[in-house]
Amino acid sequence: MWIAAIAVIGKQNNPLYIKTLGKNGDDLKFHHIVHTSLDVVQELTSKKESTQADKYLGQLYPTEEYKVYGYITNTRIKFILIVDYDSRAKEADLKQFFTKFHELYADTVCNPFYTFDENITSQKFEERVTELVSSGVPS
């Protein structure tokens, strides 16, 4: 699975963190994709008045070059993952990625100096996300 970008979006749909690994110049495209996918997330979550722990939202919408996946936590924090269109990522792998990413997020939030709803500027988080993203999640 080739990861192009991963983003963390806050409760009020404000971006808290975006990491892009695409070719230069695609960054803006990723920001745009993340933004539009938030609408899809909104739609999906308003429908799901369910009691099940359905954090993984699945594929949000396809574009020509990329596939977009979403994940929402019970605290209304959303993770948006953008992968290369060609990658044959299995649902299990994606879920595993999101779970690990969620753990990294939780660790960052545990920092007593992290202010909620602010951009995540933690060096440690950056390093660990880079590691997770490039650690070769199996394709």
Next chain:
Amino acid sequence: STQSTGDFRFLAPSMAARQTSNLAKVAENCWTKAPKINAELFTLTYGAIVWQLLKDNENIEDVNNQLEKMGYNIGLRLIDEFLARSNLGRCKDFRETAEVIAKVAFKMFLGVNASLRDSNDKEFVLILDDNPLTDFCELPESHKKSLAYCNILCGVIRGSLEMVQMRVECQLIKSILRGDEVSEIKVVLKEILKDEMPIGDD
């Protein structure tokens, strides 16, 4: 013997090495028997204390002092707990005190192994490469140079040693949160407080 008890006063120097491994056993024993809480809860609680102190005080130096004072109060009480659980006797000199603090106390209360350097009759340095107080914590740039996040530990050491007739000064000289490899606390003996039986008497 599997358990270290009683007085080090009468031990010959050649038994010192065996004594160290005995200390480790005592430490392991005490750690295992002690009731536990969730590490994350502990870390978050301490983080909340520091954060609140920073909010309540404008001056970071005040925060450092308050943390030290809190630690001091804890230390005054913790020493009796320590002595009761570990059942260790009097240390014959300051070097031994250092050993006991590093090998037994830190293990027993924080579950970590601390080591020593530059240990002599007047001072020693405790080295912590793992510290549950600082898990998840990252200091903002503005506080990195000035905030002694773990200062509570300095206070705890000072308070506990005062109850066993030693007046010391402790300082956090290196900190993982400041970018150092390990955290280090320097403990300097200032005065032996009179009013206790001289070593050698019974």
